[in-house]
Amino acid sequence: MATDAQQACFxxxxxxxxxxxxxxxxxxxPSSTRSLEAAMAESIENQPHCEAVxxxxxxxxxxxxxxxxxGYTELTGSLMDVRMRIAYEGVTVRTRMAMKDxxxxxxxxxxxxxxxxxxxxxxxxxxxxxxx
Amino acid sequence: MATDAQQACFxxxxxxxxxxxxxxxxxxxPSSTRSLEAAMAESIENQPHCEAVxxxxxxxxxxxxxxxxxGYTELTGSLMDVRMRIAYEGVTVRTRMAMKDxxxxxxxxxxxxxxxxxxxxxxxxxxxxxxx
Amino acid sequence: MATDAQQACFxxxxxxxxxxxxxxxxxxxPSSTRSLEAAMAESIENQPHCEAVxxxxxxxxxxxxxxxxxGYTELTGSLMDVRMRIAYEGVTVRTRMAMKDxxxxxxxxxxxxxxxxxxxxxxxxxxxxxxx
Amino acid sequence: MATDAQQACFxxxxxxxxxxxxxxxxxxxPSSTRSLEAAMAESIENQPHCEAVxxxxxxxxxxxxxxxxxGYTELTGSLMDVRMRIAYEGVTVRTRMAMKDxxxxxxxxxxxxxxxxxxxxxxxxxxxxxxx
Numbered sequence: 089m090a091t092d093a094q095q096a097c098f099x100x101x102x103x104x105x106x107x108x109x110x111x112x113x114x115x116x117x118p119s120s121t122r123s124l125e126a127a128m129a130e131s132i133e134n135q136p137h138c139e140a141v142x143x144x145x146x147x148x149x150x151x152x153x154x155x156x157x158x159g160y161t162e163l164t165g166s167l168m169d170v171r172m173r174i175a176y177e178g179v180t181v182r183t184r185m186a187m188k189d190x191x192x193x194x195x196x197x198x199x200x201x202x203x204x205x206x207x208x209x210x211x212x213x214x215x216x217x218x219x220x
Numbered sequence: 221m222a223t224d225a226q227q228a229c230f231x232x233x234x235x236x237x238x239x240x241x242x243x244x245x246x247x248x249x250p251s252s253t254r255s256l257e258a259a260m261a262e263s264i265e266n267q268p269h270c271e272a273v274x275x276x277x278x279x280x281x282x283x284x285x286x287x288x289x290x291g292y293t294e295l296t297g298s299l300m301d302v303r304m305r306i307a308y309e310g311v312t313v314r315t316r317m318a319m320k321d322x323x324x325x326x327x328x329x330x331x332x333x334x335x336x337x338x339x340x341x342x343x344x345x346x347x348x349x350x351x352x
Numbered sequence: 353m354a355t356d357a358q359q360a361c362f363x364x365x366x367x368x369x370x371x372x373x374x375x376x377x378x379x380x381x382p383s384s385t386r387s388l389e390a391a392m393a394e395s396i397e398n399q400p401h402c403e404a405v406x407x408x409x410x411x412x413x414x415x416x417x418x419x420x421x422x423g424y425t426e427l428t429g430s431l432m433d434v435r436m437r438i439a440y441e442g443v444t445v446r447t448r449m450a451m452k453d454x455x456x457x458x459x460x461x462x463x464x465x466x467x468x469x470x471x472x473x474x475x476x477x478x479x480x481x482x483x484x
Numbered sequence: 485m486a487t488d489a490q491q492a493c494f495x496x497x498x499x500x501x502x503x504x505x506x507x508x509x510x511x512x513x514p515s516s517t518r519s520l521e522a523a524m525a526e527s528i529e530n531q532p533h534c535e536a537v538x539x540x541x542x543x544x545x546x547x548x549x550x551x552x553x554x555g556y557t558e559l560t561g562s563l564m565d566v567r568m569r570i571a572y573e574g575v576t577v578r579t580r581m582a583m584k585d586x587x588x589x590x591x592x593x594x595x596x597x598x599x600x601x602x603x604x605x606x607x608x609x610x611x612x613x614x615x616x
Contacts, residue, residue: 090493090592097490098579098592101497106247109506112377112426114242120262127259130252134292155454160266162376164426183494190419196486196494222361222460229358230447230460233365241374244558245508287586294508294560315362322551328354328362374510379502384526391523394516398556424530 093201096176099137100183103172104194107132107141108165108185116167117160121145124163132172139180140173165192178202225333228308231269232315235304236326239264239273240297240317248299249292253277256295264304271312272305297324310334357465360440363401364447367436368458371396371405372429372449380431381424385409388427396436403444404437429456442466489597492572495533496579499568500590503528503537504561504581512563513556517541520559528568535576536569561588574598 090098111128129141145168153161161167170185182197222230243260261273277300285293293299302317314329354362375392393405409432417425425431434449446461486494507524525537541564549557557563566581578593 090595091489093487094490094493094595095592097486097493098497098577098590101494101499102501102590103497105498105501105503106505107501109377109502109504110243110246113373113428114259115238115263115266117266120259120266123255123258123262126255127246127252130255131247134247134249134252134290136290157453158266158268158455162428164377181494189421191422194494194498196491199486199490222463223357225355225358226361226463227460229354229361230365230445230458233362233367234369234458235365237366237369237371238373239369241370241372241509245505245560289585290587296509296558313362321553323554326362326366328359331354331358370511374507378506378523379527379530381530384523384530387519387522387526390519391510391516394519395511398511398513398516398554400554422530422532 092177093179093181093199096137096174096179096181097196097199099176100172100174100181100196101194103132103135103138103141103174104170104183104185106135107143107170107172108194111163112165114163115160116145116150116163117154118147118150120160121147121150125168137174137176138172139175142171144169166190171197224309225311225313225331228269228306228311228313229328229331231308232304232306232313232328233326235264235267235270235273235306236302236315236317238267239275239302239304240326243295244297246295247292248277248282248295249286250279250283252292253279253282257300269306269308270304271307274303276301298322303329356441357443357445357463360401360438360443360445361460361463363440364436364438364445364460365458367396367399367402367405367438368434368447368449370399371407371434371436372458375427376429378427379424380409380414380427381418382411382415384424385411385414389432401438401440402436403439406435408433430454435461488573489575489577489595492533492570492575492577493592493595495572496568496570496577496592497590499528499531499534499537499570500566500579500581502531503539503566503568504590507559508561510559511556512541512546512559513550514543514547516556517543517546521564533570533572534568535571538567540565562586567593 125143125145128143132141149167172183174181180200184197185192185194257275257277260275264273281299304315306313312332316329317324317326389407389409392407396405413431436447438445444464448461449456449458521539521541524539528537545563568579570577576596580593581588581590
């Protein structure tokens with residue numbers, strides 16, 4: 089059997105892949121970023137073990153990406169920052185999507201096993217964003 | 221060349237296919253219907269010639285469609301009513317998606333050619349919904 | 353009521369919007385273009401009144417779009433050429449997606465009303481691609 | 485820091501969420517299942533650390549799901565079986581999607597840490613499908 093921490097990380101990955109591929113390609117402009125952010129967060133929060141999702145679509149990046157007169161572009165990972173918190177059987181996983189080398193990288197920020205604090209499976213690095 | 225009315229109907233179809241296939245499959249529950257409706261309407265309104273999009277996701281249908289303990293379902297045509305108004309070169313096209321024989325049917329409600337009122341290409345059937 | 357030619361154009365637009373927004377964002381590399389082309393064409397051909405869909409994902413454009421070491425990119429309109437033939441009540445509509453000013457434009461190639469050849473609703477411009 | 489096994493499980497989840505939400509909603513009929521299976525597998529195999537993806541869309545379930553005269557339905561988790569193998573830093577993760585209580589459940593089949601055989605993070609349950 090996989091450990092609870094591994095199951096929690098698997099669940100965290102599912103949420104990220106779901107959010108990205110459900111909404112990538114959505115027409116977006118600076119005037120529709122707020123409603124899209126809200127829908128993305130609330131829809132993924134419906135999924136099991138998903139406690140919180142924060143999506144920030146960068147208006148400035150959206151504006152820069154609009155390269156034709158129609159005034160909109162399509163949502164891609166480079167236009168947004170995403171943070172999620174997943175909880176599974178006492179384990180809390182924080183994840184984020186950040187740009188790295190011009191590529192949106194989904195990554196684990198920390199995995200905290202409430203039942204085994206300080207174990208090799210846990211992490212409380214001060215660098216972790218408490219708001220994630 | 222296609223007529224302006226034909227071009228307007230082609231544009232109307234693009235918006236409907238886009239809205240449906242971009243958002244079908246999105247996790248949805250009665251608590252996330254409003255934000256999803258807003259994002260769907262605002263994102264498609266970004267597309268060329270799209271003047272208005274109205275999406276109504278039926279909370280009662282969503283609740284009925286939730287068939288497992290996780291408390292959410294996936295968006296499909298049977299859970300929502302959609303109306304759109306497209307304008308192209310003086311032609312206004314009204315469309316809607318309504319359930320027919322248990323299948324969500326996308327249909328033209330009316331095609332009004334402002335430049336050729338009363339022509340064979342136009343329609344002002346009283347049945348058309350002025351709010352569409 | 354809308355004319356058969358207008359209904360045919362509406363159906364043609366639905367197919368294009370569906371194809372684009374169902375598959376935009378799909379991970380693609382030169383090694384997976386053929387299978388994606390086939391799936392896109394066969395899935396959309398399932399839709400009503402859709403007689404033929406031809407999708408050509410350009411391997412060279414895909415290779416050029418791969419901007420990170422992971423060796424793949426996401427499908428967008430700029431990487432493919434699409435042609436479709438829709439038939440509705442005796443009217444045949446040919447459409448295509450082509451790049452215009454760096455933007456993938458979906459357009460009507462011709463609308464041929466078999467019942468009213470030569471009418472204002474029909475077009476047999478020699479410029480139209482018979483393979484479309 | 486998360487362990488390699490946790491990172492591997494996170495990557496496995498990303499692939500599953502991506503596959504599901506990229507392709508859910510795709511029009512499918514018994515005549516287009518093979519091409520869709522191939523495209524789904526090959527596209528997701530492009531993603532980092534994804535060694536193998538096997539998608540089996542059940543023709544019989546697709547046929548049963550076609551509830552209207554148009555002769556096709558939309559892809560959902562209940563119509564397919566999926567297995568994946570992810571490899572990350574010496575850890576191999578096998579996952580599958582199977583129906584449970586009428587709901588398509590994505591689950592970890594096994595997590596094998598080649599560097600720490602027999603550790604609490606590893607699993608070689610005979611029930612695991614070697615073809616996964």
